[in-house]
Amino acid sequence: MASSQKNLSDYSSKNISNISDKRFAVIVSEWNEEVTEALYSGAYETLISNGASRDNIIRKNVPGSFELTLAAQWMAQKDDVDAVICIGCVIQGETKHFDFICSAVAHGITEVGLKYNKPVIFGVLTPNNQKQALDRAGGKHGNKGDEAAITAIKMLGF
Ligand SMILES: Nc1c(NC[C@H](O)[C@H](O)[C@H](O)CO)[nH]c(=O)[nH]c1=O
Numbered sequence: 001m002a003s004s005q006k007n008l009s010d011y012s013s014k015n016i017s018n019i020s021d022k023r024f025a026v027i028v029s030e031w032n033e034e035v036t037e038a039l040y041s042g043a044y045e046t047l048i049s050n051g052a053s054r055d056n057i058i059r060k061n062v063p064g065s066f067e068l069t070l071a072a073q074w075m076a077q078k079d080d081v082d083a084v085i086c087i088g089c090v091i092q093g094e095t096k097h098f099d100f101i102c103s104a105v106a107h108g109i110t111e112v113g114l115k116y117n118k119p120v121i122f123g124v125l126t127p128n129n130q131k132q133a134l135d136r137a138g139g140k141h142g143n144k145g146d147e148a149a150i151t152a153i154k155m156l157g158f
């Protein structure tokens with residue numbers, strides 16, 4: 001289902017588990033900072049509004065989305081991290097670089113979650129242009145950061 005049919009910020013709060021003692025690592029890519037900061041704000045506020053403690057949200061920055069995977073591994077291996085949320089925005093350019101980054105990040109983040117047996121969430125936009133990105137970072141299609149945070153919460157309650 002395309003984001004145009006389902007708002008990224010719409011979610012059910014039913015069956016949300018107690019996350020007051022859960023620790024979240026949120027890794028934010030610095031590329032397309034206007035977008036990723038909006039995604040981070042959405043994720044942070046969603047965690048807080050669903051019961052997370054401010055002291056239990058650890059933010060780390062990386063240069064670009066490609067670096068999200070290694071940073072996710074560094075955080076996921078910590079015993080005091082319960083879930084990792086990866087925030088990024090990869091915008092299509094003129095070359096195939098977009099395809100390589102998106103594929104590497106998607107596969108890499110998946111592998112980290114499987115390796116450390118904890119939620120590692122793909123909160124990465126892969127739009128064709130800046131407008132599509134902004135539409136999904138608090139615009140008309142909601143905020144991917146909200147979606148990433150509620151996904152982490154629901155996986156912790158699995
Ligand atoms: N073009 C975008 C990038 N490119 C940078 C890579 O993510 C990486 O940092 C570089 O290849 C060095 O390893 N990153 C984004 O997050 N978004 C882009 O649109």
Ligand SMILES: CC(=O)[C@@H](O)COP(=O)(O)O
Pocket residue numbers: 090091092093094095096097098101
């Ligand atoms: C996703 C990218 O790395 C991309 O923005 C780079 O742009 P280009 O493909 O035009 O070099």
